[in-house]
């Protein structure tokens with residue numbers, strides 16, 4: 468099978484190259500850029516020397532449609548909304564890493580992304596690709612909307628509690644931290660070295676575009692969940708997200724029951740690793756891998772459950788989950804080409 472990558476000069480695109488280079492069933496047929504056509508891929512990414520000698524092509528939809536089986540869109544929000552209808556006309560399957568097809572309500576997308584939403588028809592066609600919690604068979608899907616990085620860590624961490632109605636739906640607080648690669652390759656005043664180094668910064672307070680995505684999924688699982696408190700922080704590290712999630716238990720519970728629930732729920736999910744009781748994951752323990760590591764605590768004094776969920780934002784939070792979804796579309800083992808051991812230290 469042949470894949471095309473649009474937006475390959477960005478971090479998500481580069482990570483797709485790293486994964487697909489050693490995927491046994493899918494090869495990268497073409498690399499596309501909106502600004503650097505004619506340049507070699509290695510001019511953007513010298514670390515790919517010897518991996519590819521290919522040249523960046525422009526985004527010629529008809530040619531891509533004729534030549535590729537899959538297109539990965541690793542482009543900023545607003546781009547996929549325009550490209551997807553054209554690509555769908557070419558009968559090529561698309562996996563979009565951006566937020567353009569995640570939010571089903573067009574007005575909600577416009578409010579949080581401050582952009583026009585994609586066409587209703589294609590929003591309805593898009594399958595939300597939180598791989599462990601798919602509600603449809605991806606073999607039938609034409610368009611996959613890959614979840615956001617923070618929503619992936621958060622939703623995987625909260626699913627067992629929310630689906631089983633074990634927490635007070637109004638009590639959910641998600642305190643999340645991300646490495647700087649989460650903001651993409653372009654430097655901005657916020658991500659500049661001098662701003663991030665030796666600094667811890669809260670940002671987009673009550674305005675983060677992942678709030679409606681998290682609420683949409685949680686309320687689909689349990690209509691009692693309406694709104695969550697969600698805060699995001701930039702941490703001076705390159706990769707990784709930690710979501711520390713707090714909620715009040717709505718039933719009598721204890722830590723052993725909670726661990727049993729999480730182990731049973733995620734039994735058979737290779738990429739979800741429930742930690743030993745009393746230990747907590749750190750971001751480095753999933754660095755460069757597609758794992759989401761989760762642990763739990765229960766405080767009897769406050770009746771509060773705490774979930775700690777970590778991912779690599781560029782892997783399970785973006786390119787890794789995109790390839791996991793591609794594997795599901797192809798009917799392959801979800802691990803195919805993705806079984807990376809985390810890089811440590």
Ligand SMILES: NC(=O)C1=CN([C@@H]2O[C@H](COP(=O)(O)OP(=O)(O)OC[C@H]3O[C@@H](n4cnc5c(N)ncnc54)[C@H](OP(=O)(O)O)[C@@H]3O)[C@@H](O)[C@H]2O)C=CC1
Nearest residue numbers: 474476477478479500501502541542565649651652780785
């Ligand atoms: N970084 C992360 O951890 C995560 C990112 N995402 C999402 O994935 C997508 C890609 O993210 P990331 O790789 O970090 O972003 P980057 O900013 O690093 O890269 C995005 C790439 O998109 C291309 N691009 C920009 N404008 C256009 C345009 N108008 N048309 C076509 N291509 C364009 C650029 O390449 P060129 O100039 O060569 O065309 C650019 O290199 C984004 O939507 C992001 O929000 C999702 C989860 C996690």
Ligand SMILES: CC(=O)N[C@@H](CCC(=O)OP(=O)(O)O)C(=O)O
Nearest residue numbers: 565566615616645646649650676
């Ligand atoms: C650290 C950092 O800045 N992270 C980005 C993640 C953006 C992203 O992935 O955007 P979409 O999922 O909406 O496409 C942010 O918080 O906006």
